Amino acid sequence: MQLHDVWFVLIAVLWTGYFFLEGFDFGVGVLTRLLARNRPERRVLINTIGPVWDGNEVWLLTAGGATFAAFPDWYATLFSGFYLPLLAVLVCLIVRGVAFEYRAKRPEERWQRTWETAIFWTSLIPAFLWGVIFGNIVRGVPLDRHFEYAGTLGDLFNPYALLGGLVTLTLFTFHGAVFTALKTVGDIRRRARGTARWLGLVTAVSAAVFLVWTQADKGDGGSLVALVVAVAALVMALVANQLGREGWAFALSGLTVAASVAMLFLSLFPEVMPSTLDPAWSLTVTNASSSPYTLRIMTWCAAIATPLVLLYQSWTYWVFRKRIGIQHLAVDAAH
């Protein structure tokens, strides 16, 4: 296994971390409309992710930065080619971050409602668009001989990619519902389990179609294993949710996310962005990667820093391990 293969794996790991973590906080954002019945409940939901959403988002920045450093051509083609969808994602992430931090800083109801609306849409849109973007990466897009994107905006919204969007949206929302059941007390906890049930079923249908389509189109032995794990984990997550085993349900919905991402990356390898025009114009781990020297330095850095990150991020979840209910909200919202 050469270093550029290692970095392919590491970037897959970073995206997995991102979708696992921000997946549930996107889901919680969507649930502020889907699950919460009143404003205190919406506050409970927002506070389940309050201390952690920012750290979760850094997984995206790291995935982006690592792609830039390890596969500059992949980074360049992806971000210039998928310009407008990524612009939409960026705008959402900007507004979303501000919404979380500023919503409670004024007591006026109109102010808070505005930011709550923002939280819903800016969670829903990226949750959908990431699926569209990854659907296109796996399926391949028109790349010319210089590895430049030669398609149009419309090309990115093909049925396969749109289905991918639906999968990420439903899967993340399911993941968020399971997380909510794990992190809350009272009525909202019970209803979160109910929401997770029907969301899980919708996810199961859309994900099964999408993953089997991917397998038929691009898959190999490895991706088949990941597919089976993803589907099995999803079914077991649903069962655990039904049985009220919330910790298990969350671990298993997380495993579904991880196995799905793994499956996409396994069907991609050794390409990183296939060209639909000519296989010779595809970006691969070899022709898109940085020099061995750069990759070696990065490997050292990742080897030392990643375990530390996992350690202190897990510690954060432990510090904030208490469940939250309406009774725990600070009385004065405008702190």
Added chain:
Amino acid sequence: MDLALAPETLARWQFGITTVYHFLFVPLTISLAALTAGLQTAWVRTEKEKYLRATKFWGKLFLINIAMGVVTGIVQEFQFGMNWSAYSRFVGDIFGAPLAFEALIAFFFESTFIGLWIFGWDKLPQRIHLACIWMVSLGTILSAYFILAANSWMQHPVGYRIDKARGRAELTDFWAVLTQNTALAQAFHTLTAAFLTGGAFMVGIAAYHLSRRRHIREMKTSLRLGLVTVVIAGLLTAVSGDTLGKVMFKQQPMKMAAAEALWDGQQPAPFSIFAYGDVRKGHNTVAVEIPGLLSFLANDDFSSRVPGINDVNKAEQQRFGPGDYRPNIPVAFWGFRWMIGFGMSSFALGAAGLWLTRRKFLLPEHLRVGEDEVPRLVLFRRKALGENLTRWYWRLAVWTLAFPLIANSWGWIFTETGRQPWVVYGVLRTRDAVSPTVSQTEVLTSLLVFTALYAVLAVVEVRLLLKYVKAGPPELTEADLAPPTRIGGDSADADKPMAFSY
């Protein structure tokens, strides 16, 4: 295509707008993190309540500010790929690594510990909670260093070779990229300027309250902390600016000649206070100068020769082929002056303030004030400032809050436009760095979207800051004074509300 709307021009405007905007928040974040941490340390050590109130007050302003810094930073990470894909392909092997390091080491640190700090008041024992804000501070400084090392490589590329076959620059010595003198000087200058910014921010807001005789205890402490920060950081900004200038005279003589509107090399070279010139003909029509000073700034020697714009342009034409290698001279010239002028004005106001509000052992008995009184502004040994002058000093002190922000912006505009037409000096031209397949419409769309969004957020942010500035330090609650002893919080009452929630 109309040059004003060429994708390169639009992409440059977009980078300029998003980056200058982002950098309004960065220096405040860096310095307020450390200053808040300092105040919280004082609280933990002395248990004086004014320190805790001050910590909460400045911490709140810090949080409003860092939120904007974080979200506008996301754009910074991705716009290289969006608008500058040719640049990304060409330099990714070198430039990507510091960015990845920044995310992996600094961003995770910052974002995780800020969450712990915001929500941790009733979840973490006092000292661990304090350690969290220091971690945030460390994260902001590390982050700055990595990104400045990356930028320094664009100013003065080192530790690389050109791979002709793959048509890109490749890293050969990462240590050189991280520790070259450009990076050290830039980091020194940027960090000291950041503290000047935060110090002035504190001085301005403390002056606002003191001139209205409100929250006197906390604001006197804040004023002093702010003034001391402004004076020390201001001095160091000047020293580091001089160092960076000397480095730049060697590495980018064009930038510095443009900064001085020095058209033809002179020995000794004068420092220009004011100039008005004809760019096309390549000379100044009006110039007010101090003889010899530029020679000194460039080479520590009042009689040395400094090359001019026309000399460097010729030399670069010989090295890199025909073309115009001059940046926008008026922008460089005035940007340089506004940077120094605004930065040093806030330093001067800070130094004056530190003297005027000096402690009682330097004052005669009748001019001393008690702990709950606004300090008298005392100019000479026995003479306090009159009412009018006092009012003016407080007013100026409030304004000084904006000066370093303006200086920082012009500093970046100067150093980035002064490097043109290069994006990586001597290696890659800006016009060869843009994304070849991104259309004019796409760049224009994102330019308009970001500008509009940032404008709206600026209004929201400033109004929120004003609200919290005017509100002053909060009253302390019982929970504030009884921090938990266990990690995760003491569980005496399972239904007790959290000390903080969104």
